[in-house]
Amino acid sequence: MSDELLRQITESLVQGDPEATVDLTRQALAAGLEPLAILNQGLMPGMQVVGEKFASGEYFLPHLVVAASGMQGAMALLEPALRARQQAVQKAGTVVIGTVRGDIHEIGKSLVATMLSASGFQVVDLGVDVPTEAFVAKVQETQADIVGLSALLTTTMAVQREVIEALKAAGLRERVRVMVGGAPVNQEWAEAIGADGYAEDAVGAVELAKRLLG
Amino acid sequence: MRPKFALLSDDLVERIIAEGMALLVDPGVRVHNEEALRLLAEAGAQVDFGAQVARIPEHLVRQALEQAPSEFYLYDLEGNPAVHYGGDSVQFDPGSAAITLLDGETGEQRPPVTADFVRFVQLVEVLPQLDAQSTALICADVPQEIADLYRLYLALNYMRKPIVTGAFRKDTWWVMKDLLVAVAGGERELGERPIAIFDVCPSPPLLWSDLTCQNLIDCARHRIPAQLVSMPLAGATAPVTLAAAVVQHTAENLSGVVICQLAQPGAPIVWGGSPAAFDMREGTPPMGAVETWMIDCAYAQVGKALGLPTHAYLGMSDAKVVDVQCGLESAGGTFLAALAGINMVSGAGMLDFESCQSLEKLVIDAEIIGMAKRLVAGIQAREDPIALALIRRRGHRADYLAQPHTLQWFRQELYIPSEVIDRGSLDAWKRRGAKTALERARERVRQLLATYTPPPLPDALRRELREIATAAARRFGLDQLPTLEGT
Numbered sequence: 001m002s003d004e005l006l007r008q009i010t011e012s013l014v015q016g017d018p019e020a021t022v023d024l025t026r027q028a029l030a031a032g033l034e035p036l037a038i039l040n041q042g043l044m045p046g047m048q049v050v051g052e053k054f055a056s057g058e059y060f061l062p063h064l065v066v067a068a069s070g071m072q073g074a075m076a077l078l079e080p081a082l083r084a085r086q087q088a089v090q091k092a093g094t095v096v097i098g099t100v101r102g103d104i105h106e107i108g109k110s111l112v113a114t115m116l117s118a119s120g121f122q123v124v125d126l127g128v129d130v131p132t133e134a135f136v137a138k139v140q141e142t143q144a145d146i147v148g149l150s151a152l153l154t155t156t157m158a159v160q161r162e163v164i165e166a167l168k169a170a171g172l173r174e175r176v177r178v179m180v181g182g183a184p185v186n187q188e189w190a191e192a193i194g195a196d197g198y199a200e201d202a203v204g205a206v207e208l209a210k211r212l213l214g
Numbered sequence: 215m216r217p218k219f220a221l222l223s224d225d226l227v228e229r230i231i232a233e234g235m236a237l238l239v240d241p242g243v244r245v246h247n248e249e250a251l252r253l254l255a256e257a258g259a260q261v262d263f264g265a266q267v268a269r270i271p272e273h274l275v276r277q278a279l280e281q282a283p284s285e286f287y288l289y290d291l292e293g294n295p296a297v298h299y300g301g302d303s304v305q306f307d308p309g310s311a312a313i314t315l316l317d318g319e320t321g322e323q324r325p326p327v328t329a330d331f332v333r334f335v336q337l338v339e340v341l342p343q344l345d346a347q348s349t350a351l352i353c354a355d356v357p358q359e360i361a362d363l364y365r366l367y368l369a370l371n372y373m374r375k376p377i378v379t380g381a382f383r384k385d386t387w388w389v390m391k392d393l394l395v396a397v398a399g400g401e402r403e404l405g406e407r408p409i410a411i412f413d414v415c416p417s418p419p420l421l422w423s424d425l426t427c428q429n430l431i432d433c434a435r436h437r438i439p440a441q442l443v444s445m446p447l448a449g450a451t452a453p454v455t456l457a458a459a460v461v462q463h464t465a466e467n468l469s470g471v472v473i474c475q476l477a478q479p480g481a482p483i484v485w486g487g488s489p490a491a492f493d494m495r496e497g498t499p500p501m502g503a504v505e506t507w508m509i510d511c512a513y514a515q516v517g518k519a520l521g522l523p524t525h526a527y528l529g530m531s532d533a534k535v536v537d538v539q540c541g542l543e544s545a546g547g548t549f550l551a552a553l554a555g556i557n558m559v560s561g562a563g564m565l566d567f568e569s570c571q572s573l574e575k576l577v578i579d580a581e582i583i584g585m586a587k588r589l590v591a592g593i594q595a596r597e598d599p600i601a602l603a604l605i606r607r608r609g610h611r612a613d614y615l616a617q618p619h620t621l622q623w624f625r626q627e628l629y630i631p632s633e634v635i636d637r638g639s640l641d642a643w644k645r646r647g648a649k650t651a652l653e654r655a656r657e658r659v660r661q662l663l664a665t666y667t668p669p670p671l672p673d674a675l676r677r678e679l680r681e682i683a684t685a686a687a688r689r690f691g692l693d694q695l696p697t698l699e700g701t
Contacts (some may be wrong), residue, residue: 016621062621062632069616106612114616201642205543 002033004069006042009074012173013046018070021046023073029069035081043074047118064202065111068118091122093213097148098126098139099153099192100159105152108182108202112148115202116209121146136170146209148196151182160185162192178210181205215303217592220455221512225674227519230457233359234464235272242269242421243469244587247427253476260390268469275468283520284441288376289407291397291669296376297345297542299411299439299484299523302555303343304590305534306548306583307378308338308565310413312571318656321535323570325354328696330657331365333494334563335372336666337573337659343587345582350571353472357690360683364695366410367683370397371691371698372678375667378441378560380413383427390684391436396678399672410560411484413504414468415443418451434481441484441525442470447499449492449559450508456491456505460512468514469520473636481645484550484558485517487526488568492631501530501567501701502543508549511554517557519580526551529561529579530568536575540565544575545582552586577662583665596623608656668700 012020021043028038050067053059082088087178095116099109108129117123124142126134141148147167149160160180167173177196180189190198196212199205222230242260245251245268255261260269285300316324318329321392329353337346349365356364356429362382370393370648371378390412391404396405413661416422422430433440436632444466446452448459467485474483491505492498500506510526517524529548533540544561551559562574597604614620622636645691684695 016618018618033618060624061615062624066618066621107615108615111615183639200639200645 002005002028002031002037003108004032005094006038009038010046010049011066013043013070016047016066018066018073021070022073022077025077029081030059030079035078035085038074039078039093043071044071047071061111061202065114068114072114072117090140092120092210093145094122094124094142095146095148095209096124096135096142096144097150098130098135099128099150099152100163101129102159103151103153103156105150105182106126108152109148111136111141111202112181112199112205115207116148117208118197119206121209132159132166136172137162137165138198139167139172139176140170145213146177146179148179148181148205148206150179151185154184157182157184157189160195163192179208179212215556215592217553217590218302218555219511219550221295221508222460222515225503226309226457227516230461230512230516231462231519233461234468235275237420237604238270238275238469238472239272240269241420242267243422243465245422245427245469245473246424247422247431249431250422250426250427250473250476253431257472257476268386270469270472274472276665277579278468278472279520279522281475281479282471282483282522283480285523286408288411288439289409290376291374291409293407297558299482299525299557301557302590303557304544304552304555304587305550306529306559306562307344307346307348308334308350308576309527309568310348310350310378310380311567311569312564314566314570315536316565316570316572316575318572318574318659321533321630323532323566323616326351326571327633328353328697330370331368332372333663334571334573334576335369339373339375339579340662340666341580343583345375346558346560347373347375349377349379351564355696356687357692359383359690360386360389360686362386363393363686364683366390366393367679367695368698370394370679371671372668376408377410379410380415380559380629381429382425385688386392387429387432387683391432391438392682393679394438396675396682401436402484408437408439410483411439411441413441413443413486414470415445415488416470418444418466419462420466420469422469422473430470431477434477437478437481439482439484440474441486443488443525443527444470444487444513445488446493446509448505449494449678451500452489456509456512459489459491459509460516463489463509463513464516467517482561484525485513485520485522486527486558487513488527489513498532499567500532501527501561501564502532502539502547502695504546507547507550511550514554514556517635523558524556525558525560526554526577526621527560527568528556529559529582530626531575532565532566532567534566536565536572536578536655540575541578541582541651544579548579548582551590552590553594555590573659575651577632577655577658578651581635584629584631596627597680602666614685632658 199208254268287295288297292294313322446459452459489509490499526553529539529541562579
C-alpha cells in the first residue's frame with residue numbers, strides 16, 4: 001500500500017501531473033508515511049528519472065519545469081511535517097535571484113529559479129528590473145550563499161558588474177558567490193566582472209550552484 | 215483550415231485541360247508500342263500504325279478519367295495502409311535512380327555499390343519524416359541490365375515502408391513484379407494491397423517509348439499502381455511559357471491515363487511529373503529553379519481538377535555538395551510541394567539535378583520535410599475559448615513553461631528537430647565542437663543507422679527473393695549476387 005503510493009508519486013512527476021503529485025503527497029502523509037520516505041523514495045526518484053530523460057533528449061523543458069513545480073508543491077506539504085518531527089531537509093543552500101535593473105526579461109531567470117528550487121535550494125526570487133540595492137539588501141537579510149544575476153541585453157549586462165561592486169562596497173562579496181547568466185553573457189564576461197561562475201542554461205546553473213557550494 | 219497554395223485560376227485550369235485534350239487530337243501522341251496502339255485503335259482513336267501516332271478523341275479521355283480511381287493506398291510490409299494517394303495528403307520519399315553517391319567521408323561523388331544502397335534503405339527506414347522508400351541508387355557492382363530489379367531486390371530485404379520504383383527494361387519489369395508478388399504472398403494480394411508504385415515516364419514532347427508504355431500497360435493489368443512522370447523542359451523540349459509547359463504536361467499525362475485505363479479499367483494511376491525550366495545559360499534542367507517548382511505546383515492543380523492523385527519530383531537541389539544553395543533549393547521546393555497538397559513528393563537526398571544522392575542531405579531534408587508537414591498541419595484553435603481562460607488564470611505572469619497546458623500541447627504545436635538543426639547558444643555550439651550542419655548530419659547518419667533493425671522476413675522468403683534476382687543476374691553473366699549483410 002505505502003509502496004504503491006510512493007510509486008505513484010514518482011510516476012506523477014515522470015508523467016508531468018503536478019496536481020497528482022501534491023494530492024498523492026497529501027494522501028501519503030495522511031496514511032502515516034514518513035515524510036523523509038516520501039521525499040527520498042517517492043519524489044527524488046521521480047525527479048531523477050525526469051532529469052535523465054531530459055539529458056537523453058526524450059524530455060523537454062516543459063517536462064522539467066512542470067515536474068519541478070510538482071516537486072515544489074509537494075515540498076510545501078512535507079516541510080511542516082518534517083519540522084513537526086524535528087527533522088529538517090538539508091537545504092543545498094540559499095539563492096537570491098533576479099533580473100538586473102533596466103531589464104525585464106523573466107523566462108530564463110524563472111527557469112533557473114524553478115530548477116534550483118526543485119534541486120533543494122532555498123530560492124528567493126526578486127523578479128525582474130531589480131534595483132541593485134535590493135539585491136544587496138536581500139543577500140544581507142537572508143545570509144544567502146549565492147546570488148544569481150540575469151541580464152538578456154548587452155545594454156544591461158554592465159549592471160551585473162554594478163551589483164558585484166555594490167556587494168563589495170557593502171562588505172558582502174566575500175561571503176556570497178555570484179552566478180551570472182543571460183543570452184549575451186559568457187564565461188569571459190563572468191571572469192571580466194569578477195563573478196564566480198556562469199552557466200549557459202538552467203540545468204547547467206544547478207550544476208554550477210552545487211559546484212560553488214561543494 | 216489547411217493552408218493551400220494555388221497558382222492557377224479556375225479559368226486557366228480549364229483552358230489548360232481543354233488545350234491538353236485538343237493536343238491529343240492534333241497533332242496526337244506518338245506511341246512506340248504496338249499493344250498500346252492496338253488498344254487505342256480498338257477503343258476508337260485514329261491510329262496511324264506506320265507513323266505510330268494516335269489521335270485520341272476527347273470522349274475517350276473523359277471515359278478514362280471517370281474510370282481512374284481518385285484515391286488508393288500503398289501498404290507497408292506488415293499490411294497496413296501507409297501512404298494515401300488522394301485528396302491533399304502530403305507524403306515524401308527520397309529522389310530515385312541516382313547514378314552517383316556523394317560519399318560522406320571523402321566528399322566526392324562516386325558510383326554507388328550494394329553496401330551504399332543498403333545503408334540508404336536502412337536510413338530511410340529509421341527517418342520518421344519519410345513515408346516511403348525509393349529505389350534511390352543505381353548500384354554499379356552488378357550488370358546494368360539488372361540494375362532496376364537489383365535495387366528493388368535489395369530494398370525488399372531491408373524495408374518495411376512501401377516503395378516508389380521503376381523499371382529500365384520491358385523484361386525486367388516482370389522480374390520486379392515476381393519479387394513484389396513473393397513478398398505480398400500472391401498476385402491477387404499484391405493487387406489488393408500494393409506495396410510499390412512504378413514511375414512511367416513519357417518523353418517530351420508527346421511520346422510514349424516502347425519500354426515505358428509497356429511498363430504502364432503491365433502495371434495496369436496487375437493493378438500495380440503507376441505514376442505518370444511527364445517531364446517537359448520549358449524552353450527546350452516544351453514551350454518556354456510556364457502555362458504552355460503545363461499544357462504539354464497535361465496532354466502527355468492524359469494520354470497515359472487513357473492507355474492505362476484501356477489496359478485495365480479502374481487501375482490506380484497517379485498524375486505525376488518531373489518538369490524543369492531550362493537554364494538559358496548552362497543548358498541544364500534545374501530542379502532548384504523557382505519556375506520548375508511553379509510548373510510542378512500548377513500541374514498538380516490540374517491533376518486535382520481532373521480528380522486524380524498527384525506526385526512530383528520536388529525538394530531537390532542542383533548544388534554539387536551539401537551547401538547553402540542545397541539547403542535553399544531543397545527547402546523551397548519542399549515547402550511549395552507541401553502547400554500544393556501533392557500526395558507523393560520524391561526528391562529528398564538528391565543533388566546535382568537528379569543524378570546524385572547523399573545520406574547527409576537526406577537527414578537534413580528530413581528536417582525540412584518535418585517543418586513542411588508541420589506547416590500544412592496549420593493552426594488550430596485547440597481549445598474553446600482559445601486562450602481567454604488560461605491567460606486570465608495566469609494574469610501577468612510569464613510562467614507558461616511551468617503550466618500543464620504547455621506540457622499538454624507543445625509536442626503537437628511544435629515540430630522538434632533533431633540536432634542536425636542547431637538552436638543552441640553560441641557557447642553551446644562552440645562547446646559541441648562548432649560543427650556545421652553537414653558535420654552534424656554526418657553524425658546523425660551514423661547514429662540513426664545504429665538504431666536500424668531488419669524486418670522479420672522469413673528465411674524462405676529471403677531465399678525466394680534471392681533465387682528470383684539471381685536467375686535474372688545469370689541471364690546477364692553474373693553467377694552470384696553480392697552477399698547481403700545484416701539481414
